[in-house]
Amino acid sequence: MIRRPKSIRPGDTIGITAPSFGASTEPYSLMLPISEGNIEKLGYHIVEGETARKGDGIGISTDPKVCGKELMEFYKRSDIDAIISAGGGELMCETISNVDFEELKNCPPKWFIGYSDNTNFVFPLVTISNTQAIYGPCISGFAKDWEETEKDSFAILEGTKSSFDGYKRFIEPGKTDDTQEEKEEVSEGPHVYTEEELRATYAFNADRELVSFVSGENGMKEAAGEQVQMEGVLLGGCLDILVNICGTRFDKVKEFKKEHPDIIWVFEACELNPMSIRRSIWCLKEAGWLDGAKGFLIGRPEDAWKQDQIGCNQYNAVTGVVGDMGVPIIMDAEIGHVDPMLPVIMGAKAKVTVKGNDLNITYID
CATH class of the missing domain: 3.40.50.10740 (Murein tetrapeptidase LD-carboxypeptidase, N-terminal domain)
Structure with missing residues (x-):
């Protein structure tokens, strides 16, 4: 354990x-x-x-x-x-x-x-x-x-x-409030923060739309409204960091997997663009980290959100590399840098369930 x-x-x-x-x-x-x-x-x-x-x-x-x-x-x-x-x-x-x-x-x-x-x-x-x-x-x-x-x-x-539901709304990166007129800011020295600002709650501006993929007759397909479920040990974090750990003396993934082979990989990206996300996941796959994975739970990327980089986007950056593994892929979950953040117990065994836009993580150990 x-x-x-x-x-x-x-x-x-x-x-x-x-x-x-x-x-x-x-x-x-x-x-x-x-x-x-x-x-x-x-x-x-x-x-x-x-x-x-x-x-x-x-x-x-x-x-x-x-x-x-x-x-x-x-x-x-x-x-x-x-x-x-x-x-x-x-x-x-x-x-x-x-x-x-x-x-x-x-x-x-x-x-x-x-x-x-x-x-x-x-x-x-x-x-x-x-x-x-x-x-x-x-x-x-x-x-x-x-x-x-x-x-x-x-x-x-x-x-x-022990059971946590996802959050219905979020702050979409780069999205502005169209009801407010843009005002040119005049710099008059450092910004003076008020306690009201520091205590402010999330300024939601978008409804969550999960994108899930499951194995079909001709490869991976979008899950649409069907239930997607996977069970295993949650492991991962910020992809920007994980790809740098890979191959160092702190990379003990192969040894870890001998005792805990059933892994749900949890990834989210901060500064990576779509191509960088794809390269990073390729690196982890080729290093053997992802062998035998039970599924993937992917958070909303901050910088790569809705980007198209010569045909590469936040979705095929993932599915294009691990789609041939035939395991569920849940994307645009509220994990990581795009608020609000659903806290995740890394190293815990859990059942992850998605149906439509409803997400639940239930810990079972």
Whole structure:
């Protein structure tokens, strides 16, 4: 079994550390205390690491040796019951060069939650340290007035729910409100953020439309209104990061699959264009990661959303590479960078069900 961390409860302590970006610039430096206050109102204690507010590093909060040391210390400390990452970023790969995942394998498991660049820790925590982790919002995400994402994240942390429905609406990348006239902004110095802005809820502008593919007589076909279901261990994260882990000393996927062969791959992309998504998935397939997969759960891509790049789009970037595997592919799910984000327990066995535009993830271990 992949280790499930102990659920937390009011009175426990949550650590905030910055193995990627720290909350050193606005609005993140302003959101940090609001987020901490919202969590403290639930009865939790907060411990901030020295890295949490730093910003003197390149692509991360500070020196990667310092980041790695603090992350290890927070994970091993008995007085910290869960960890929330301070933010995403660019070069957390350098932080994990200073993390001993074999040592963490022998430590009592605790929840770690973060996404994007935090894939660098979440993924090997599952595949090397044999410990589940949450692919979900970083600390600044908890500054807003809480909606489904924040409530569901704490439902996982507290162990109060095992079945999660997807969210009906989202913020479509690049879509503007046509009812508002565009106004030319006049720069008069740095923007002054108000608490009302920082606590603002999601400005939804589109209805979710899931796109699912199943095996048909002549290859993959769109599922239309039929039910799509798959069962296995959820594994993945940000594709931008996963393709860089592939082939390094942190790539223990083949060893992991010997014990856990039934994998549902969970991918989402941040800065990758359609061609880059296709190349990345090809790389993982050729490396043997995807052999025997039970299916694919794909989040809405941020930069590649609705792009057409010489005939390559967000859909055939995936189906063109793994469509011949004959397993279900569910796309445009609310996982990752396009709000709202459905938190996912990586390393957990789950049943994923889609019918039309209804998505459900039920954990079964």
